[in-house]
Amino acid sequence: MAEAAKDTGQTQPRKVKYRKAKASWNPAMQAIPVPGIRRMVNMASTMKDVIHLSIGQPDLPTPKHIIDAYVDALNAGQTGYTMDAGLPELLVALRDYYGKRYNRKLTRDNILITSGATEAMYLAITSTAQPGRQFIITDPTFLLYAPLIRMNGGEVKYIPTRPENDHQLDPDEVIRAMGSRTYAIILNSPNNPTGAVYPRSTVETIVEECAYRGIQIYADEVYDHLIFDDDDYASVLKCSVDLDNIMCISSFSKTFSMAGLRVGWVISSQATIKSLRRYHMFTTSVANTPSQFAGVAALTGDQQCVRDMVDIYRERRDKIVELIDQTPHLTGYKPGGAFFAFPTLPPHVDGSDVALRMLKETGVCTVPGDAFGEHTQNALRLSFSTTCEKLEEAFDRIIPWMAKQQF
Numbered sequence: 001m002a003e004a005a006k007d008t009g010q011t012q013p014r015k016v017k018y019r020k021a022k023a024s025w026n027p028a029m030q031a032i033p034v035p036g037i038r039r040m041v042n043m044a045s046t047m048k049d050v051i052h053l054s055i056g057q058p059d060l061p062t063p064k065h066i067i068d069a070y071v072d073a074l075n076a077g078q079t080g081y082t083m084d085a086g087l088p089e090l091l092v093a094l095r096d097y098y099g100k101r102y103n104r105k106l107t108r109d110n111i112l113i114t115s116g117a118t119e120a121m122y123l124a125i126t127s128t129a130q131p132g133r134q135f136i137i138t139d140p141t142f143l144l145y146a147p148l149i150r151m152n153g154g155e156v157k158y159i160p161t162r163p164e165n166d167h168q169l170d171p172d173e174v175i176r177a178m179g180s181r182t183y184a185i186i187l188n189s190p191n192n193p194t195g196a197v198y199p200r201s202t203v204e205t206i207v208e209e210c211a212y213r214g215i216q217i218y219a220d221e222v223y224d225h226l227i228f229d230d231d232d233y234a235s236v237l238k239c240s241v242d243l244d245n246i247m248c249i250s251s252f253s254k255t256f257s258m259a260g261l262r263v264g265w266v267i268s269s270q271a272t273i274k275s276l277r278r279y280h281m282f283t284t285s286v287a288n289t290p291s292q293f294a295g296v297a298a299l300t301g302d303q304q305c306v307r308d309m310v311d312i313y314r315e316r317r318d319k320i321v322e323l324i325d326q327t328p329h330l331t332g333y334k335p336g337g338a339f340f341a342f343p344t345l346p347p348h349v350d351g352s353d354v355a356l357r358m359l360k361e362t363g364v365c366t367v368p369g370d371a372f373g374e375h376t377q378n379a380l381r382l383s384f385s386t387t388c389e390k391l392e393e394a395f396d397r398i399i400p401w402m403a404k405q406q407f
């Protein structure tokens with residue numbers, strides 16, 4: 001400004017017009033959609049007396065011994081960084097816990113502690129997705145995977161799962177979809193948004209074929225304890241011979257109602273963990289320290305709290321299945337895990353339009369199927385992470401409203 005004034009001989013500085021700087025985002029940002037869940041929740045936040053069947057996190061309280069361990073860690077001054085791979089006590093606890101659960105020999109070097117399964121998935125996908133590499137995922141799918149793949153130039157190949165098949169994954173369809181560009185498959189069982197739990201035969205067939213073809217498997221097993229009908233949970237850790245092409249990802253968020261404490265992990269071969277560990281140092285450095293102490297208490301404490309929570313979710317699952325059956329225009333099935341039902345409206349009905357009108361006219365907030373994929377636009381995701389009383393109250397509103405609809 002002073003220079004400009006000098007040049008023109010003016011005593012007052014001349015006003016120079018500056019262009020407003022525009023944020024210049026990396027074009028990869030375009031791969032990140034506006035989440036369908038947000039759209040609904042934002043609208044619900046402007047309304048009164050809303051019943052949320054849109055919730056994607058546990059509503060049950062975190063068990064007290066876990067909270068105590070968190071507070072004790074804070075009081076003991078555990079507020080610094082941990083080792084980059086994670087708190088040594090937690091690595092040992094996870095090694096022992098998984099070793100016992102799946103009768104599998106692991107070492108601490110097979111494990112990396114992350115800020116939730118979200119960071120673990122971020123590390124796995126963004127360290128490997130690139131142009132020319134295809135990732136197979138289901139449609140519908142948890143909304144994190146496809147944007148992360150596409151942001152890094154990877155290609156997404158969808159395998160539809162269908163309501164008439166209880167959204168089970170057909171392993172033959174998966175194998176037929178594998179080609180020369182296929183780099184990885186992301187498995188998510190129990191599944192968000194469908195609640196489908198894949199049986200051992202499905203997981204074993206896919207794991208075997210991937211090992212044969214050198215295809216990576218990223219298994220998102222965050223709901224691995226929320227299983228209602230089958231004790232034999234088919235983790236990839238149980239179905240694979242070695243870990244060379246496997247990343248098993250989970251967290252404390254759902255099993256122990258610790259979503260906000262942000263601790264998850266990746267289990268894989270030592271070579272993979274070594275590489276991811278370096279990347280992790282450049283993303284979040286380490287997971288939250290007192291939360292990792294809370295995680296040790298969760299794994300080494302009495303597991304009755306988990307069994308109690310599963311019993312509660314099972315009762316709610318049975319309730320929502322019964323209520324969906326009584327609802328005109330909705331066709332359901334029995335989800336085997338997680339806390340989601342994914343019933344369908346008649347074909348060609350726009351689930352988004354129904355979810356929005358239903359929210360406005362009944363005050364029940366659901367998430368439309370198009371938030372999770374292309375082939376399930378006539379579906380609604382209903383979360384049963386809420387009490388049976390709230391579920392009944394919600395359906396007391398939904399059932400008469402649906403009865404009036406002329407689809």
Ligand SMILES: Cc1ncc(COP(=O)(O)O)c(C=O)c1O
Pocket residue numbers: 056057115116117118119142188191192220222250251252253259263264
């Ligand atoms: C399938 C799935 N994977 C991962 C996550 C994220 O879990 P975390 O809280 O461990 O980051 C969620 C959370 O809703 C989920 O549903």
